[in-house]
Amino acid sequence: MASKDVPPLNVIIVGAGIGGLAAAVALRQQGxxxxxxxxxxxxxEVGAAITLNPNVVGLLERLGVDVDQHGADxxxxxxxxSHKGDLVFKANRQTESAATRYIHRVDLHSALRVAAINQEAEINLKSHIETLDxxxxxITLASGDVLEADVLIGADGMHSFTRQFISQEHSKAMPFGKSTFRFLVPMDRVAADPRAKCFAVKxxxxxxxxxxxxxxxVTYPCRSNSELNILVLHPEELRERISSDKTPKQQMLELCSDFNNDVLALLALADDEVLEWRLFDLPALPTWCSGRLALLGDAAHPLLPYAAQGGAQAIEDAVTLSVLLHKGTLPGDVPERLKLYFDARHQRAEYVQQFARTQGAARPGQKEVPDDGAWHEFFKKIFSHDAWGHAEEVLKHSKS
Ligand SMILES: Cc1cc2nc3c(=O)[nH]c(=O)nc-3n(C[C@H](O)[C@H](O)[C@H](O)COP(=O)(O)OP(=O)(O)OC[C@H]3O[C@@H](n4cnc5c(N)ncnc54)[C@H](O)[C@@H]3O)c2cc1C
Structure with a gap:
């Protein structure tokens, strides 16, 4: 059958986070x-800002998502x-083709959602998947409806339900022993503070x-430099030194009381209700696919936030899947293509997972020397990669 006569694949995606929406856009582009x-x-929707490094900015453009139109900086x-404020190194996260962006998570999500709707993907909200075969x-929804597809994609995040159908041994992400306070402060509040105003820069x-x-x-701005995004990552065991009857903000300030005074002034600008996230980790899975079911994003390779790559790697997965399941793919070819997808992606995702793990490994009493060599090597390996082109090469050299 000529590829133009092959009917499109019927794809179900579980989860409409960053990875699921990107996959929807990319697969719709294949028809x-x-x-x-x-x-x-x-x-x-909650969550503060995220960093989009150069390896994903170009991919988003090709998906028709212009993050700059959604307040990206x-x-x-x-x-x-150092924690006392001594400069250790400076870096430039820019490649010849793209610069790093900061964007509010809700803005990125809505940009992807608009692109998915424009591409006529069907988005069903309040639809909890209860079982999967x-x-x-x-899939079976909480309503009892059973829905079938040619391809199932589990894009259901860190605490994925679909993962157990691929890997029973490592199906649950485990606490990493660290947490992060995470909040935004309006930039005009930063600029009005006598000590923190040094962080309100153009x-x-x-x-x-x-x-x-x-x-x-970690701090960086978002929403056209109108808000400052702040993360305070810390080992959970340090919390034992702090009395638990304090508010999360008081705990955060006490936890960091020996940091540079300007930084402390910045933390003091937080609202009382500072949100806290526990960090989770999972060893590399032996595979991300079984038959015509595949995982992507945090469901396949949960990422600690130390590399600022979780969303980016989810989008690289989505693009790779769409290239390998291009227009004209026969349902019978899907299992081989999904294996190819895993082969094309897993080493890179595991490398990022390991870098993030190493960056986040320090525990109280350990001597941690910031290693700018490791950062620069990571940037070199990760930022100039073209996941789209790589998937096309993999497909060209495959037998299927
Ligand atoms: C503190 C912190 C900072 C971060 N900073 C960055 C950063 O700077 N840059 C970056 O690239 N990444 C960052 N990340 C990582 C990034 O947020 C994640 O890697 C990314 O969101 C993963 O996307 P995903 O689509 O795989 O999963 P998610 O975004 O988690 O989406 C999964 C979706 O599946 C849905 N779902 C779950 N179960 C079901 C079910 N049974 N039925 C139906 N739907 C279901 C969920 O509701 C959710 O919408 C950070 C993460 C954290 C915690």
Whole structure:
């Protein structure tokens, strides 16, 4: 059958997060029928900003997602300091073709959602997947409805339900022993503070303060430099030193009381209700696919936030899948193509997972010397990669 006569694949995606939405857009571009099932109603989207490094900016453009139209800020550089505020190194996360961006997670999500809707992907909200049968490629919703497809994609995040159908041994992400406070402060509030105003600068910059106890503070702006995004990563065991009857904000301030005074003034600008995230990790899975079921994003390779690559790697997965399941793919060819997808992606995703793990490994009492050599090597390996082109090469050299 000529490829133009082959009917499109009928694809079901579980989860409409960053990876699921990107996969929906990319697979619709190949002409496939795409239905997304998302358990939430998107009415209480939370989360602060995320960094989009050069390896994903170009991919988003090719998916028709212009993040600059959604308030993304172009990075003017990265500064890495000791916790006392001494500059350790500066870096530029820019390649010849793209610069790093900062974007509010909700803005990225809505940009992807608009692209998916424009591509006529079907998005079903408040649709919790309760069971899944890889053999019949069917899912059962909480409503009892059973839906079948040619291809099932599990894009259901860190605490994936679909993962158990691929790997029973490592199906649950485990606590990493660290947590992060995470919040935004309006930039005019930063500018009005006598000590913190040094962080209200015109050029969007990412700053990291690291210490030997495993604490790390990260800041960068978002929403056209109108808000400052702040993360305070820390080992959970340090919390034992702090009385638990304090508010999360008081705990955060006490936890970081020996950091540079300007940084402390910045943390003091947080609202009382600072949100806290526990970090989870999972060893590399032996595979991400079984028959016509595949995992992508955090479901396949949960990523700690130390490499700022979780969303990016999910989008690289999505693009790779769409190239390998290009228009004209026969349902019978899908299992081989999904194996090819795993082969094309897993080493890179595992490398990023391991880099993030190493960056986040420091525990109290450990001597952690910031290693700019390791960062620069990581940037070189990760930022100039073209996942789209790589998938095309993999397909060209495959027998299927
Ligand atoms: C503190 C922190 C900072 C981060 N910073 C960055 C950064 O700077 N840059 C970066 O690239 N990444 C960053 N990340 C990582 C990034 O957020 C994740 O890697 C990314 O969101 C993964 O996308 P995903 O689509 O795989 O999963 P998710 O975005 O988690 O989406 C999964 C979706 O599946 C849905 N779902 C789950 N179960 C079901 C079910 N049974 N039925 C139906 N739907 C279901 C969920 O509701 C959710 O919408 C950070 C993460 C954290 C925690």
């Amino acid at each position: 496939h029928q795409v239905r997304l099932y998302e358990k939430s109603g998107f009415s209480h 172009k990075e003017g550089g990265l500064r890495y300091y 890889p053999k019949t490629r069917s 050029d969007p910059i990412s700053r990291i303060w690291d210490d030997k106890e495993g604490r790390r503070i």
